[in-house]
Amino acid sequence: DGGITQSPKYLFRKEGQNVTLSCEQNLNHDAMYWYRQDPGQGLRLIYYSQIVNDFQKGDIAEGYSVSREKKESFPLTVTSAQKNPTAFYLCASRRDSYGYTFGSGTRLTVV
Amino acid sequence: GENVEQHPSTLSVQEGDSAVIKCTYSDSASNYFPWYKQELGKGPQLIIDIRSNVGEKKDQRIAVTLNKTAKHFSLHITETQPEDSAVYFCAATYTGNQFYFGTGTSLTVIP
Numbered sequence: 001d002g003g004i005t006q007s008p009k010y011l012f013r014k015e016g017q018n019v020t021l022s023c024e025q026n027l028n029h030d031a032m033y034w035y036r037q038d039p040g041q042g043l044r045l046i047y048y049s050q051i052v053n054d055f056q057k058g059d060i061a062e063g064y065s066v067s068r069e070k071k072e073s074f075p076l077t078v079t080s081a082q083k084n085p086t087a088f089y090l091c092a093s094r095r096d097s098y099g100y101t102f103g104s105g106t107r108l109t110v111v
Numbered sequence: 112g113e114n115v116e117q118h119p120s121t122l123s124v125q126e127g128d129s130a131v132i133k134c135t136y137s138d139s140a141s142n143y144f145p146w147y148k149q150e151l152g153k154g155p156q157l158i159i160d161i162r163s164n165v166g167e168k169k170d171q172r173i174a175v176t177l178n179k180t181a182k183h184f185s186l187h188i189t190e191t192q193p194e195d196s197a198v199y200f201c202a203a204t205y206t207g208n209q210f211y212f213g214t215g216t217s218l219t220v221i222p
Binding site for chain 2: 005006034040041042045048050058065072090092097099101102103104105107
């Protein structure tokens with residue numbers, strides 16, 4: 001079945017450490033997105049990519065970085081510059097003018 | 112950019128009653144309005160969507176209405192069941208643009 005796979009499901013980060021969240025899709029979608037979700041808040045856009053080797057900052061890109069070397073993959077790195085990284089991270093992809101398909105999320109906790 | 116407001120933030124209904132969630136948007140260029148259901152610890156799933164060329168769409172117990180003039184759209188769930196309990200998000204976008212999400216409505220269906 002086609003879909004989006006995020007891994008790991010749970011991730012723990014120490015202070016000052018960079019961590020990378022994986023997002024892989026086999027839907028042949030061109031566009032991919034990363035959102036952050038905090039309790040009681042909506043989804044805030046971190047980065048998005050409309051095509052391979054190209055990506056744009058979203059509303060809260062500071063402290064994060066991404067790459068898009070393959071159509072299927074859009075990893076997100078949470079750097080030590082992100083001072084409050086504890087959150088639920090969602091990856092999504094989209095085909096043309098249709099709705100997003102979301103992954104199951106990664107819950108990141110700073111320890 | 113687009114601004115989407117969603118009300119109410121929490122909603123409790125008795126099983127079998129109807130639930131209505133309302134969203135307003137600001138950008139008259141928006142032409143696609145999806146609704147997502149998110150269960151605890153999972154990624155959002157698309158449940159219904161509507162495009163700006165129609166005023167209403169129905170899928171079994173779920174319906175969405177759109178008033179382009181007033182720039183608002185609503186989700187209607189009839190004959191609610193306990194499994195409808197979740198957080199619901201609305202969104203607005205236009206072709207080629209990112210999605211703008213509401214802040215979510217936590218729906219509880221009381222058996």
